[in-house]
Amino acid sequence: MSVDSVAGRPTRRERQRRQTLAEIKTRAVDQVAAGGAESVSLNAIARAMGMSPAALYRYFASRDALLAELVADAYGSLADALTVAASGGGGAHGALVAVAHAYRDWALANPNSYLLIFQTRSGSGLELEPERVVAAAQRSMDVILSALGGAAGAELGPELAAQVEAWGQRSQVPGLAAGQRYLGLLAWTRLHGLISLELGQHLTATGVDPALLYEAEVQSLLRTARLSSGQPA
């Protein structure tokens, strides 16, 4: 006879396992927040949880596997934040502005998570399972793209247009012109550039307020998005 009398799938052990797994991840996230990915230590986690380091390997194949999980979660959290911002109403242009600010807000609120996502080196041995991470990444990008609903696209040459079209074929967000997709790409790369440098303290030497630079870049994107669409913000 099973422990769960009726048809309760989650047996006692499974519930415990889920909870332990969640606690491990929570502690790891805290470590990331405190000192970045480097300072994630299985030993320290085990110590804090009152169990032996070896036990953690029942939950994660390796430290890198745990980090990969954190990347996926962080990406998901970012996508969630963007989704909330995008659904806040305000029209097409308002959505773009809202998403852009949500992006920076999330990055500043979780700087080490942002760096965890975007600073993971290629050959770092941290081979992320394509499944979850790519899915979460696409979800973020899709939110940005969805925010460009009524916007005019950016100009782009024929070569780029072809590649962007091809990308659009595989995209989850249909019905966007190549120029719109390219505008989404532009938004991402430009805003990420600013945030990345801001988080790395590389802009402090200039003394210029990163918030102002960001706002200016957002307005620049908005100007592009308005180029041939008459609707106001």
Next chain:
Amino acid sequence: MSVDSVAGRPTRRERQRRQTLAEIKTRAVDQVAAGGAESVSLNAIARAMGMSPAALYRYFASRDALLAELVADAYGSLADALTVAASGGGGAHGALVAVAHAYRDWALANPNSYLLIFQTRSGSGLELEPERVVAAAQRSMDVILSALGGAAGAELGPELAAQVEAWGQRSQVPGLAAGQRYLGLLAWTRLHGLISLELGQHLTATGVDPALLYEAEVQSLLRTARLSSGQPA
């Protein structure tokens, strides 16, 4: 009696020391190139050099101090590459294009060094001595700014303009309008955004060629730079 008979400042020991120091850094740079900053190991360096790990502490106070040195060197190497490109002639607009491409070329040729420079987290304990690093960083920025000689500046609001002006007061490159400095900042943040995402493989999911995106962004900057200046490229 000193070993160097006449007035030769570099005594035998100093020469040896310089060479040892250089070899340490060379090996460390190789490790960075091979596996990123994480994989820099004092033990491994000592092993490869046939000496005990403890001996390295005669040359660097800590592993982080060595990494800081590498950051400064890498920054210098980048600044050198940009300087060469900028002095290649081709007029003001040509210089901007040349510098922009030299920037990406250097990053692609030394991806892990680029990441070493720009991915160093804030609270990573790796507190770089402000002296060398800030100097090298300014040198790179100054090259970009110098390449904007005859260019028209980008539009910018009054708040930003004031801050950029203030930055210009302290800058080594005089005689630039606020709009020009801002254009330099725009160039840096936008191009860095693209390169950072490209190196992190974050653009591969779209299938769009990063080189095309980069070129388009360079052309966009060039268009801004030409806005009110009549000279052709």
Next chain:
DNA sequence: TTAAAGAGTGAATGCCTATAACTTAATGTT
């Protein structure tokens, strides 16, 4: 010639990831 400074060694500490063999408790089946 001699004292001081510097380079290097070996040993030890205390982290860390990861594996292996083992014990204990929960599970679900007979």
Next chain:
DNA sequence: AACATTAAGTTATAGGCATTCACTCTTTAA
């Protein structure tokens, strides 16, 4: 209800790492 199986946890261990300390030996400078 007793039992075999599976999972979770343990201890012990191996190997890697940065870092410090006490010590030796050699180069330097007086």
